[in-house]
Amino acid sequence: AQTVTQSQPEMSVQEAETVTLSCTYDTSESDYYLFWYKQPPSRQMILVIRQEAYKQQNATENRFSVNFQKAAKSFSLKISDSQLGDAAMYFCAYGGSQGNLIFGKGTKLSVKP
Amino acid sequence: DVKVTQSSRYLVKRTGEKVFLECVQDMDHENMFWYRQDPGLGLRLIYFSYDVKMKEKGDIPEGYSVSREKKERFSLILESASTNQTSMYLCASSLVSNYGYTFGSGTRLTVV
Numbered sequence: 001a002q003t004v005t006q007s008q009p010e011m012s013v014q015e016a017e018t019v020t021l022s023c024t025y026d027t028s029e030s031d032y033y034l035f036w037y038k039q040p041p042s043r044q045m046i047l048v049i050r051q052e053a054y055k056q057q058n059a060t061e062n063r064f065s066v067n068f069q070k071a072a073k074s075f076s077l078k079i080s081d082s083q084l085g086d087a088a089m090y091f092c093a094y095g096g097s098q099g100n101l102i103f104g105k106g107t108k109l110s111v112k113p
Numbered sequence: 114d115v116k117v118t119q120s121s122r123y124l125v126k127r128t129g130e131k132v133f134l135e136c137v138q139d140m141d142h143e144n145m146f147w148y149r150q151d152p153g154l155g156l157r158l159i160y161f162s163y164d165v166k167m168k169e170k171g172d173i174p175e176g177y178s179v180s181r182e183k184k185e186r187f188s189l190i191l192e193s194a195s196t197n198q199t200s201m202y203l204c205a206s207s208l209v210s211n212y213g214y215t216f217g218s219g220t221r222l223t224v225v
Contacts, residue, residue, distance in 0.1 A: 100161050
């Protein structure tokens with residue numbers, strides 16, 4: 001069975017700085033998708049970024065980018081120029097052949113002014 | 114704007130009550146999912162559905178059931194609520210799972 005591990009329960013970053021959230025996963029599949037979701041204190045989960053495993057190029061969305069290392073089964077999220085609105089729970093998720101997403105336990109990110 | 118709507122944001126129920134959590138999506142998505150979210154445990158899949166009248170058990174289905182009579186609506190049922198079902202419940206839908214989910218705002222259920 002696939003698993004997703006987020007080893008950092010909490011992280012903190014200074015406003016305007018860069019922070020990297022870690023995620024590792026375990027799978028025997030070769031074709032899959034990886035996601036980062038953000039859950040602000042208002043609770044609605046929103047998709048931040050998506051990566052297709054067959055693509056070597058790392059996905060980017062404005063200030064958000066990933067470092068996808070397929071051989072190492074690592075999928076970290078980098079947030080550049082951190083803003084107060086980036087404070088949230090961040091969840092890493094795996095989507096494979098089973099059809100549903102498997103989530104990590106989350107990392108709580110605080111942004112200091 | 115596409116939406117997944119959960120009928121209640123906060124709910125307080127008594128032990129032993131039958132509880133219905135409703136979820137409606139307006140995106141014509143085939144797939145719908147129910148997760149519960151607990152601190153330190155992340156999101157755990159309760160049930161999911163890939164089509165009308167179809168349901169599949171997730172990782173923690175005990176004490177729950179679901180109903181999907183129409184494509185847009187996916188209901189989670191707690192047959193006899195217990196205090197250990199106090200949690201945040203998240204509904205999600207997707208057209209194709211590997212494109213990611215759209216989530217509802219969540220229902221914070223407290224069983225007393």
